[in-house]
Structure formats: structure tokens, C-alpha cells
Amino acid sequence: MVSLTVYDGAMGIGGNKLYLEENGNGVFLDFGKNFGKYGVFYEEFLKNRDTRGIHDLIYLDLLPKLNIYRPDLIPSDLPISQYPSLNVAAVLLSHAHMDHCGNIGMLREDIPIVASPESIVIMKGMQDAGVSSLETDNAYFSPRQPTDDKGLYLSSVAGMNYHGRNFCCTEKPSEALTSFLSRKPGQDGKRAKKLDPGQCGCYDNAAFPFEISAHPVDHSIFGATAYILRGETTAAYTGDLRLHGKNGQSTRDFVSRAKDASVLITEGTRAGPSDEEKTSEQSVCETCRESVESSAGLVIADFSPRNFERLESFQEIAQKTGRELVAMAKDVYMLHSLQCISGSCTTEGLRIYDEIMDKSKRKWEQEIVRSLYDDRYVDHKAIRESPENYILCFSFFDMKHLLDIKPEGGTYIYSGCEAFNEEMEIDFHRLWHWLRRFNINPSGFSLDENEALCFDKSYHASGHAPGEDITWVIDQIDPDYIVPIHTEARDWFAKSFENVILVDEGRPYEF
Ligand SMILES: [Zn+2]
Incomplete structure (x- = not known):
């Protein structure tokens, strides 16, 4: 029996945080930033306060109330020990768009990220050349500590090196990837912080609660990956995908490999009747x-x-x-x-x-x-x-x-x-x-x-499959259960297919 809890990403497009568990051990499928939910409270000039760690995000329900986050992001007024803790073996990242990876940096340091080499490079590259924030600290982070006597205000620890995250690459990591992850440009400067790299191995050497296979798929960013998780029940997760890009064949290959999946967790960004002209x-x-x-x-x-x-x-x-x-x-x-x-x-x-x-x-x-x-x-x-x-x-x-x-x-x-x-x-x-x-x-x-x-x-050609292609994917895989996520068209799924499970966020479903 496998249990699926969609903590975020079921009721709209983006912010995927899905937890799949068997016998008390599980993995997250993506851990993204939900732009829609952030936008209810925040805008350009009213941003999350990184100096309060995850306090504000938990309080505004932008992060699930779980005990799975970095201890250095927990100020003293956050009752983290009251929240359920999970045995998270890894996050399986589908791709490096922020709505799929943007909250990874807040997770406990010992949780490795399974990702394609391209996704790892894109996350690190964005961090190297961008502005630092909790939402972009996905490849490495600067540990924080309270700098007030009440333990409420958390700032980066002066003189302490950056910590690199642990990655399980979906291919054997090349030397070039390992060396890219081992330093931050500018770190040789006299007063510059160095990067202590995390581990980067191959995902098939790691012990996970499921037998996991990663499959490249076509999307509007390189490195997009779908996953098949085999345990007592087999589940397939599409991430974001399409058939009409230059790598459409990789999506077809994933579909043909996923035919034994009993549960299909599928994106539905463009689900619905397809009346638009086809653009490739x-x-x-x-x-x-x-x-x-x-x-x-x-x-x-x-x-x-x-x-x-x-x-x-x-x-x-x-x-x-x-x-x-x-x-x-x-x-x-x-x-x-x-x-x-x-x-x-x-x-x-x-x-x-x-x-x-x-x-x-x-x-x-x-x-x-x-x-x-x-x-x-x-x-x-x-x-x-x-x-x-x-x-x-x-x-x-x-x-x-x-x-x-x-x-x-x-x-x-x-x-x-x-x-x-x-x-x-x-x-x-x-x-x-x-x-x-x-x-x-x-x-x-x-x-x-x-x-x-x-x-x-x-x-412009969208990064997402239109309704008729989603129908094709579902018909080919022919799962026992369909779980639509990343969509505003849940009703279309319910009307178009049998055995559609419209999940409530935060509630476990067993298959
Ligand atoms: Zn995407």
C-alpha cells in the first residue's frame, strides 16, 4: 500500500509538494514555490523576511506545517516540534522551474535532491549569478543563527562557509559537474566565503523506499524529468511535460515505460478542450x-x-x-x-x-x-x-x-x-x-x-501538453487511478476519465 499526500500543488498551477510514502518512509515529488499563494500576501516591495527563517511562510500557510526544515531557519517563536515529522529519504525534482524547486533550500540539509545534471546546473548557476534568498538557495546556503537575545532574528553566520546540498544525479555525475558544485565564483578572494560542497552521487546507488527510475521528458527547460516509483504499488509522476517540442520523443518514451503504473500523477496546466491552433x-x-x-x-x-x-x-x-x-x-x-x-x-x-x-x-x-x-x-x-x-x-x-x-x-x-x-x-x-x-x-x-x-x-509554443495530448498520455498509460495536479481544470479530468481522484491538499490517500 502506498500513501500519497499532496501538501501543495493540487488546487492550482505550481508549488508542487507531493509526498509518497510506503511503510513509514517516503519521498517528496518536487518542493516548489507556490507563486499564486505567495501573491495573495506578497509583491515586489513586500517580500518574505529571510531573517525570520521559515516563520512567516509557515504562519501564512505558504509552507506545510511539518517538522522537515533546516534547524537554522527555525526562530524561537515557531513551535516546530509540534508539527508532524516525516521520514523523507529524498526530493525527486522534476525540473528547475521555481514552482517546482523554489522551496527546496528550506528543507533539512540531510535530505538529498534527486535531479538531472541539467537541473542541478541550472539551480546552481541561477544562484551563482543571481540574488540570494531562501527561495533561490537550492544548491547551497549560508547557515543562519539568531543575532538577538530572543532568538527571533536569524542572520548568516559571519566567517562560516556555504553548505552545498547533497544531490543524487539521475546520470553518473561527470567530473565537470562535481567541480562546478565544488566552488562558488569569487571564493578565492581574501574575505570571501568558501563553498563546502555536498555529496553528488548517482541516484541508483542510493537507498530509497521505492525502486525509482528517472525519465527525461520534453518541457520548456532542459533537464525535465518524469519519475516512476515501484513499490507495493507503482506510481508515475509526469512533472511538467509536452509532446510538441524538439524532444517530444523523450516524452513518448516515458509514456511507454510507465504502462505498468497503477497511479498516474499528472500535470494539467493546459487540460481542457483544445481549440487553439497547434504551435510547435x-x-x-x-x-x-x-x-x-x-x-x-x-x-x-x-x-x-x-x-x-x-x-x-x-x-x-x-x-x-x-x-x-x-x-x-x-x-x-x-x-x-x-x-x-x-x-x-x-x-x-x-x-x-x-x-x-x-x-x-x-x-x-x-x-x-x-x-x-x-x-x-x-x-x-x-x-x-x-x-x-x-x-x-x-x-x-x-x-x-x-x-x-x-x-x-x-x-x-x-x-x-x-x-x-x-x-x-x-x-x-x-x-x-x-x-x-x-x-x-x-x-x-x-x-x-x-x-x-x-x-x-x-x-510561442507552450511548455505544457494541451488537453488532447494529456488524453493521449492517460490513454496510453491506462492507470487504475488518475491524480490531476498543477491544473485549474480538475473538473475536465473528472468529466473526461474514470477513476479520477481529486485530492484535498494535506490529506493522505492510499492506493
Ligand atoms: Zn515547468
Whole structure:
């Protein structure tokens, strides 16, 4: 008998925290940040206080009330010992999107993370080149301790090294991966903190309460993995997946391996009747290429920086249209790391935008990007002089750099997901004003005369399978029980299939 408790991620999209247990031992399937629930209380200028550890998140029900967290994140006013503790053998991570991995860093240090090499690299790379917070400390963390006499205020311990997390890689870890995990750029500086690496072994050498197999699947980030867990009952977990990307075959392979699963825990982001026109990664590439071909001046391409497949599409477009693709240094840091470790990306032909800023603090850039790719940098002046030679990978948040480049006209290709909340809509209105200021034409989105936002679906292929593909996956696997998660369309599942279990969050179900 296996017991499944969905602590989070059943009632909306993201924040997956599913616990699968047999004979008192279990594993979490993902431990993500629930953006929807965070957004009920928090926004850009009212953020979680890391200095109170997990106190605020527990109090606001953004983290499950369990005794499974790092002791250094428990202030004295949090009654952690009253919460149930679980025998968590590991977290099986499906992929490195924050809604699946963003709360991992708060878990007890002895809980290892099972993940693909790509997911491990992406989490560490984001941390190396990003801003530190509890939600991003997924590969290593700086231990905290109370600095007030009441034990309420927790700050990083001066002089104490970073602690690296333990990983169980879904492939035999390469030397390059082990060495990437063993240091933080800039750590050789006199006063810099060093990184004490955690262990990184192969997942099939580890003892888990289930026989676990990891299967690569197609999604809008590299390294996405589905899992099959065999115990007294066999369960399959899709993570996020699709069939219409360049790696669609890997999803089909997972489906054919999961046919003995009695319980299928499936995502349903786009579940429901599929009435949209089909967009594949290939068709997006063609649409964007046509748009670049018909542009005379500067082209800006806006897509998610972790959507490496889209980046590859733009590398191809740049080559075919005789332009050079210019990425931001932090994205090149990530691509370089992925290229060295998993060979899944290439930095070949990429140029790097030379931002006007004090770069002395960006150790990852000095140590890696500058030292290896110095001749690839291109500055605002060179782009202003021959804008027709470049495709710039900028997003809304990079619009400030246009004030240095000062382009006169051009094309802005929006190749990302549609705005799904009010804040995003406001940002698109701001983006519209930036583009108008420089006479740049948008493609992929527009504002009509009433300033209503409109997206062109042919410019973006979703990372998720549409309803008809989810139906195909379910029909092929033909499980005894279907547990939909990561969806707003639970009713569609209940109406479309037999044996659908619509779980209540926090309640155990036995199979
Ligand atoms: Zn995802």
C-alpha cells in the first residue's frame, strides 16, 4: 500500500509538494514555490523576511506545517516540534522551474535532491549569478543563527562557509559537474566565503523506499524529468511535460515505460478542450525567422532566459539571417556551464552584451564569462552603429539599456507566454511605451485602440501538453487511478476519465 499526500500543488498551477510514502518512509515529488499563494500576501516591495527563517511562510500557510526544515531557519517563536515529522529519504525534482524547486533550500540539509545534471546546473548557476534568498538557495546556503537575545532574528553566520546540498544525479555525475558544485565564483578572494560542497552521487546507488527510475521528458527547460516509483504499488509522476517540442520523443518514451503504473500523477496546466491552433517549437522558429527577415534595423528577441530550446531557435535564426545573437552575461554563464557539463547547449557564435555597470561584484562574470569570452563582448556603441547586424536577447527588464544604445526604429519580437495576471499586463503597457519611445515595432503582442493587450499565438509554443495530448498520455498509460495536479481544470479530468481522484491538499490517500 502506498500513501500519497499532496501538501501543495493540487488546487492550482505550481508549488508542487507531493509526498509518497510506503511503510513509514517516503519521498517528496518536487518542493516548489507556490507563486499564486505567495501573491495573495506578497509583491515586489513586500517580500518574505529571510531573517525570520521559515516563520512567516509557515504562519501564512505558504509552507506545510511539518517538522522537515533546516534547524537554522527555525526562530524561537515557531513551535516546530509540534508539527508532524516525516521520514523523507529524498526530493525527486522534476525540473528547475521555481514552482517546482523554489522551496527546496528550506528543507533539512540531510535530505538529498534527486535531479538531472541539467537541473542541478541550472539551480546552481541561477544562484551563482543571481540574488540570494531562501527561495533561490537550492544548491547551497549560508547557515543562519539568531543575532538577538530572543532568538527571533536569524542572520548568516559571519566567517562560516556555504553548505552545498547533497544531490543524487539521475546520470553518473561527470567530473565537470562535481567541480562546478565544488566552488562558488569569487571564493578565492581574501574575505570571501568558501563553498563546502555536498555529496553528488548517482541516484541508483542510493537507498530509497521505492525502486525509482528517472525519465527525461520534453518541457520548456532542459533537464525535465518524469519519475516512476515501484513499490507495493507503482506510481508515475509526469512533472511538467509536452509532446510538441524538439524532444517530444523523450516524452513518448516515458509514456511507454510507465504502462505498468497503477497511479498516474499528472500535470494539467493546459487540460481542457483544445481549440487553439497547434504551435510547435518548429513553427515558432519559422514565424520568428520571417519576422527577423522582414526587419531592417535592430531586432530584439524576448523569451524566457531558461527556455534554452527557444534560444537555440534564435541561434539558428541569427545564422540564417546573417545577424549575430547577443545574450546577457548571466545567460552566457549558464549556457557555458550547461555546455561543459551536459553538452546540451552551445555558446558557439554567441555575442555578449557589455552592460554599463560596476562589474567588480559580478565574480561569476569576471572569473568565467570575461576570462573565456572576452572577445565576444559587444557594447552599446557597436550596436548603435550597425543595428541591422544584431538580434538582442532582451526582456522588458533590460529596456534601460536602450537608453545607451539609442536605437532609431527596429522590431521587438515577443516570444513568451501571455500575461496571466494584472502585474504582467501593467508591465506590457510599460513595455509598449518603451518601444514607442524608440519607434520600435512590436511583434508577438500588440495593444488595440482601447489599450487592450493582444497576443499572437504563433510566436510561442507552450511548455505544457494541451488537453488532447494529456488524453493521449492517460490513454496510453491506462492507470487504475488518475491524480490531476498543477491544473485549474480538475473538473475536465473528472468529466473526461474514470477513476479520477481529486485530492484535498494535506490529506493522505492510499492506493
Ligand atoms: Zn515547468
